[in-house]
Amino acid sequence: MSVYAGALIIIALFLFAFFLWTLIVSSGARRAVPKHGKTLTVAGNEIHYTDEGPRDAPVLVMIHGLAGNLNNLGYALTAQLSSEFRVINLDRPGSGYSTRSSDEAATLPAQARILGAFLDQLGVEKPVLVGHSLGGAVSLAMALERPEKIGALALLCPLTHAEGKPHAVFEILMIRPKLLRLFLAYTLAAPVGKMTAKATLEQVFAPEAAPGDFMIKGGFALNSRPKTFLGASADLAATTASLPALVARYKSDLKTPGAVLFGAEDPILNPDVHGRQMEAYGLNYEELEGAGHMIPMTAPEACADFIRRVARQVER
Numbered sequence: 207m208s209v210y211a212g213a214l215i216i217i218a219l220f221l222f223a224f225f226l227w228t229l230i231v232s233s234g235a236r237r238a239v240p241k242h243g244k245t246l247t248v249a250g251n252e253i254h255y256t257d258e259g260p261r262d263a264p265v266l267v268m269i270h271g272l273a274g275n276l277n278n279l280g281y282a283l284t285a286q287l288s289s290e291f292r293v294i295n296l297d298r299p300g301s302g303y304s305t306r307s308s309d310e311a312a313t314l315p316a317q318a319r320i321l322g323a324f325l326d327q328l329g330v331e332k333p334v335l336v337g338h339s340l341g342g343a344v345s346l347a348m349a350l351e352r353p354e355k356i357g358a359l360a361l362l363c364p365l366t367h368a369e370g371k372p373h374a375v376f377e378i379l380m381i382r383p384k385l386l387r388l389f390l391a392y393t394l395a396a397p398v399g400k401m402t403a404k405a406t407l408e409q410v411f412a413p414e415a416a417p418g419d420f421m422i423k424g425g426f427a428l429n430s431r432p433k434t435f436l437g438a439s440a441d442l443a444a445t446t447a448s449l450p451a452l453v454a455r456y457k458s459d460l461k462t463p464g465a466v467l468f469g470a471e472d473p474i475l476n477p478d479v480h481g482r483q484m485e486a487y488g489l490n491y492e493e494l495e496g497a498g499h500m501i502p503m504t505a506p507e508a509c510a511d512f513i514r515r516v517a518r519q520v521e522r
Contacts, residue, residue: 225393232431235429236428248320250307255295255297266336267333268294272442275434279338281423312445313447317347332357334359334517335348346359360464361467362501363481366453366480376438403429424503463520464490468494473499
């Protein structure tokens with residue numbers, strides 16, 4: 207056997223070992239954070255969601271960020287708000303336990319249409335969209351696509367403008383070729399993600415500390431699945447491509463009332479770029495001193511008060 211053949215066999219064995227490790231880790235993540243909501247099929251996409259609170263109350267629709275799932279916002283906010291609002295918390299298409307018909311459905315307009323049809327099937331009218339991070343961009347897209355059907359926008363540390371490069375914590379997701387994305391998802395992504403989970407949480411939550419139970423109750427364990435890597439990578443590429451056209455419509459088409467709340471020390475998205483600039487388009491701007499990007503988890507009371515104030519703007 208040649209040296210090259212031996213090397214190839216060793217590499218193949220390592221990759222197979224990583225593949226098996228990925229399957230084991232993914233299975234463990236699903237057991238740790240099981241599917242616990244309902245599923246509704248919308249245009250070939252299965253949307254996983256929870257629906258809590260009084261049915262005759264004003265509706266909040268919670269939309270999480272990149273590589274997230276409904277447990278992120280449900281971690282603390284649902285308990286804060288479900289006694290006075292009907293709280294619909296969902297996995298975005300391709301995230302959590304929701305499916306996506308194709309990568310093309312990851313663009314902001316496509317996600318807006320899918321989630322709009324989802325709300326129509328539920329018979330929801332004039333909801334307040336509570337969008338965190340990338341969920342903020344999806345919320346804005348929904349307000350632009352169906353302004354007459356959205357009551358208000360309560361945006362928490364939202365992505366609102368195009369950036370040259372995402373934060374370093376998301377660099378591993380910046381993979382365009384689908385085959386390479388698939389290869390990494392089932393070999394290296396899960397083991398690397400598992401080994402760097404603590405450091406990732408520290409970066410995302412900075413300057414605050416991540417809650418000790420966020421891995422399970424906040425759903426972060428699901429990030430070790432290949433599905434999460436594939437969905438988030440497609441999200442990042444599609445958002446980068448579709449966000450500039452969205453921004454170009456703010457001045458003429460953004461009519462929905464609302465506001466933006468940012469952590470003043472957010473290391474992931476610049477508050478001045480993504481928050482304060484939205485005042486020019488009719489959205490009020492507020493800051494939480496000393497807070498970072500994950501305010502729905504670290505400052506749920508302040509976020510809940512902010513959402514209540516925004517909800518008062520809805521015309522019914």
